[in-house]
Amino acid sequence: xxxxxxxxxxxxxxxxxxxxxxxxxxxxxxxxxxxxxxxxxxxxxxxxxxxxxxxxxxxxxxxxxxxxxxxxxxxxxxxxxxxxxxxxxxxxxxxxxxxxxxxxxxxxxxxxxxxxxxxxxxxxxxxxxxxxxxxxxxxxxxxxxxxxxxxxxxxxxxxxxxxxxxxxxxxxxxxxxxxxxxxxxxxxxxxxxxxxxxxxxxxxxxxxxxxxxxxxxxxxxxxxxxxxxxxxxxxxxxxxxxxxxxxxxxxxxxxxxxxxxxxxxxxxxxxxxxxxxxxxxxxxxxxxxxxxxxxxxxxxxxxxxxxxxxxxxxxxxxxxxxxxxxxxxxxxxxxxxxxxxxxxxxxxxx
Amino acid sequence: xxxxxxxxxxxxxxxxxxxxxxxxxxxxxxxxxxxxxxxxxxxxxxxxxxxxxxxxxxxxxxxxxxxxxxxxxxxxxxxxxxxxxxxxxxxxxxxxxxxxxxxxxxxxxxxxxxxxxxxxxxxxxxxxxxxxxxxxxxxxxxxxxxxxxxxxxxxxxxxxxxxxxxxxxxxxxxxxxxxxxxxxxxxxxxxxxxxxxxxxxxxxxxxxxxxxxxxxxxxxxxxxxxxxxxxxxxxxxxxxxxxxxxxxxxxxxxxxxxxxxxxxxxxxxxxxxxxxxxxxxxxxxxxxxxxxxxxxxxxxxxxxxxxxxxxxxxxxxxxxxxxxxxxxxxxxxxxxxxxxxxxxxxxxxx
Numbered sequence: 088x089x090x091x092x093x094x095x096x097x098x099x100x101x102x103x104x105x106x107x108x109x110x111x112x113x114x115x116x117x118x119x120x121x122x123x124x125x126x127x128x129x130x131x132x133x134x135x136x137x138x139x140x141x142x143x144x145x146x147x148x149x150x151x152x153x154x155x156x157x158x159x160x161x162x163x164x165x166x167x168x169x170x171x172x173x174x175x176x177x178x179x180x181x182x183x184x185x186x187x188x189x190x191x192x193x194x195x196x197x198x199x200x201x202x203x204x205x206x207x208x209x210x211x212x213x214x215x216x217x218x219x220x221x222x223x224x225x226x227x228x229x230x231x232x233x234x235x236x237x238x239x240x241x242x243x244x245x246x247x248x249x250x251x252x253x254x255x256x257x258x259x260x261x262x263x264x265x266x267x268x269x270x271x272x273x274x275x276x277x278x279x280x281x282x283x284x285x286x287x288x289x290x291x292x293x294x295x296x297x298x299x300x301x302x303x304x305x306x307x308x309x310x311x312x313x314x315x316x317x318x319x320x321x322x323x324x325x326x327x328x329x330x331x332x333x334x335x336x337x338x339x340x341x342x343x344x345x346x347x348x349x350x351x352x353x354x355x356x357x358x359x360x361x362x363x364x365x366x367x368x369x370x371x372x373x374x375x376x377x378x379x380x381x382x383x384x385x386x387x388x389x390x391x392x393x394x395x396x397x398x399x400x401x402x403x404x405x406x407x408x409x410x411x412x413x414x415x416x417x418x419x420x421x422x423x424x425x426x427x428x429x430x431x432x433x434x435x436x437x
Numbered sequence: 438x439x440x441x442x443x444x445x446x447x448x449x450x451x452x453x454x455x456x457x458x459x460x461x462x463x464x465x466x467x468x469x470x471x472x473x474x475x476x477x478x479x480x481x482x483x484x485x486x487x488x489x490x491x492x493x494x495x496x497x498x499x500x501x502x503x504x505x506x507x508x509x510x511x512x513x514x515x516x517x518x519x520x521x522x523x524x525x526x527x528x529x530x531x532x533x534x535x536x537x538x539x540x541x542x543x544x545x546x547x548x549x550x551x552x553x554x555x556x557x558x559x560x561x562x563x564x565x566x567x568x569x570x571x572x573x574x575x576x577x578x579x580x581x582x583x584x585x586x587x588x589x590x591x592x593x594x595x596x597x598x599x600x601x602x603x604x605x606x607x608x609x610x611x612x613x614x615x616x617x618x619x620x621x622x623x624x625x626x627x628x629x630x631x632x633x634x635x636x637x638x639x640x641x642x643x644x645x646x647x648x649x650x651x652x653x654x655x656x657x658x659x660x661x662x663x664x665x666x667x668x669x670x671x672x673x674x675x676x677x678x679x680x681x682x683x684x685x686x687x688x689x690x691x692x693x694x695x696x697x698x699x700x701x702x703x704x705x706x707x708x709x710x711x712x713x714x715x716x717x718x719x720x721x722x723x724x725x726x727x728x729x730x731x732x733x734x735x736x737x738x739x740x741x742x743x744x745x746x747x748x749x750x751x752x753x754x755x756x757x758x759x760x761x762x763x764x765x766x767x768x769x770x771x772x773x774x775x776x777x778x779x780x781x782x783x784x785x786x787x
Contacts, residue, residue: 108548108549110548110552111562119564123563123564128563128564128565128566129563129566129568130561130563130568130570132563132564133561133563133564158545158549158552160543160545160549160550160552160553160556161549161552163552163553163556163570163571164552164553164555164556164561164570165556165561165563165568165570166524166556166568166570166571167517167520167521167524169556169570170517170520171517174516174517192543192544192545192579193510193542194542194579195508195510195542196607196608196609196612197609198458198460199458199508199510199511200510202460202508202510202511202513202514203510203513203514205514206510206513206514206515206516206519211480211483211514211515212461213473213478213479213480213482213483213515214469214473214478214482214483215478216478216479218479218480218515218516220480220513220514220515220516220519221513221516229542229544229579229581230581230615231579231580231581231604231607231615231616232604232607232609232611232612233609233611233612233613233614233615233616234611234614235609235610235611235612236609236611254581254582257546257581257582258546259546259547259582259583259585259586260585261582261583261584261585261586262546262582262583262585263583264583264584264670265580265581265583265663265666265667265670266581266583268618268620268663268666269620269621270618270619270620270621270663271619271620271621271660310621313615313618313620313663316615316618317615320614320615
């Protein structure tokens with residue numbers, strides 16, 4: 088599946104995905120009024136509102152982009168009808184030739200993680216017959232439970248030609264609470280983790296994070312942020328030959344927020360075969376120039392997501408004035424074009 | 438909701454929950470045959486199989502237990518019909534007076550985490566009307582994204598009188614890959630984390646984990662496993678007065694695996710106001726005596742889960758011989774009684 092993503096990115100000249108995270112507050116009142124008038128103010132109605140909004144966004148942008156990233160939470164909150172709208176959205180995007188990254192952030196252990204992997208990437212048996220439940224092309228995975236949680240997803244990647252993006256360093260302000268914790272690693276390496284040089288650590292300003300650190304300690308030990316340890320594990324999972332496509336990239340990617348470009352630069356090195364899914368562009372503050380760090384010299388290696396910046400473009404300047412509420416889909420198309428331009432300009436510097 | 442859990446535990450004299458994780462392989466062929474004969478081998482049929490199995494297990498055990506823990510992955514893999522069976526199970530358990538812990542391990546950031554919290558604990562608006570989607574009493578939460586991911590759940594706990602269990606140290610073999618990483622913390626404390634004494638660390642054998650550690654380092658720094666850092670954050674979230682019930686326990690609990698009783702002992706101290714949801718009893722290897730560490734002196738503070746050990750009891754000695762396949766529900770009832778006895782005996786030692 089990673090090869091198909093690479094192909095689609097090359098074709099559209101756009102390493103991006105549009106985040107289909109339809110918060111009700113983003114959706115024009117005209118759609119809500121029309122639908123609720125027919126369905127009543129029900130969960131089914133809310134799901135239909137989401138679906139009609141999505142469809143217009145997709146129809147207005149699909150020819151410009153390689154991929155979309157529906158965020159399942161925004162559908163799950165409307166219960167069964169909401170999840171039906173999620174499935175309908177996945178299927179419709181696929182019918183339009185888009186690659187679908189299910190942003191589900193699932194993760195559990197053993198047979199439970201296998202069930203999540205089956206739900207989103209794989210197939211299940213009902214008696215002797217095989218079905219696919221949600222059947223996205225990629226999905227996002229939470230690594231907190233370790234290999235037991237990730238390996239079942241790797242199996243589906245192999246068996247079904249699918250891919251995953253594992254959370255490494257997320258885009259949110261509090262992501263550092265646990266992900267940036269400095270882990271003590273003997274210089275010789277712990278569990279095979281290669282230690283950084285003192286010079287590299289200085290560049291990362293780790294010294295400033297640990298106040299008054301005794302330099303003698305650093306001769307014997309290395310302190311490394313947890314996200315790098317997770318990144319190395321991703322690199323290990325990604326390096327399985329069966330998971331490497333003809334493009335040279337692995338089915339196993341990572342999530343690293345656009346809001347942390349310095350960390351992105353380091354993680355780009357640590358995970359050479361992984362595509363990086365980069366959230367946080369636009370509304371969360373990440374800019375085109377910040378994205379350069381996430382890409383390889385071939386101009387590949389990352390796919391940048393924008394959700395609100397595209398689907399709610401019509402609510403903000405400069406799009407609001409030109410397109411108005413009724414032109415929300417055209418505003419999304421214009422915002423996609425602007426995003427492509429912003430990233431293309433930045434990538435000229437790679 | 439924590440007060441209701443405490444009340445139910447006292448009434449049933451059983452700090453346990455039955456894990457409703459109906460893997461198809463656990464479900465008797467008689468049920469599968471009967472249902473698929475009516476429905477065909479469809480996702481709807483698979484969901485009906487799960488529901489019929491669950492209903493018999495619930496009917497056979499509900500009067501003995503305070504709570505159940507349906508694992509949503511096992512339903513999600515069957516798509517929309519599977520999730521309908523999940524919802525039906527949640528509702529039925531609640532109608533039987535059981536407290537429902539949705540094992541969903543969700544976690545994201547900001548508005549997305551708020552959507553998950555709304556989906557599982559809260560309410561959503563469809564126009565001007567309010568609905569609850571899955572409406573469990575508690576749910577499990579993954580902390581990897583930090584406060585941004587957890588705070589929206591805390592808000593629903595407060596607003597809806599619900600509770601959460603945050604993953605701290607999971608029961609699986611690979612949980613240590615990230616959760617046990619030794620984090621460097623200056624002795625004065627980092628982010629307010631109180632450092633352990635060297636004696637306490639010796640008891641935890643941290644010295645053995647970091648080979649040849651220079652004792653001079655430990656005078657200036659402490660190394661602490663990540664799960665303790667997460668545990669302290671849980672204690673901080675749990676200590677919000679609005680979230681503390683009349684029982685003295687908080688709506689904010691933690692997940693700590695029965696398979697790691699030494700860590701459980703330390704975490705019990707770190708999170709005094711939190712109930713600990715303890716998976717890993719039975720099939721995963723945890724025994725009654727191992728559980729003592731998770732409880733407070735009042736005999737409360739933990740709820741021990743068994744899934745396979747109860748719902749698939751009929752497949753294993755001593756239950757298989759006595760009950761056979763047709764007696765699967767009676768076998769579950771017997772296994773619940775045995776589990777209660779095992780834990781009660783162990784708790785006499787608290």
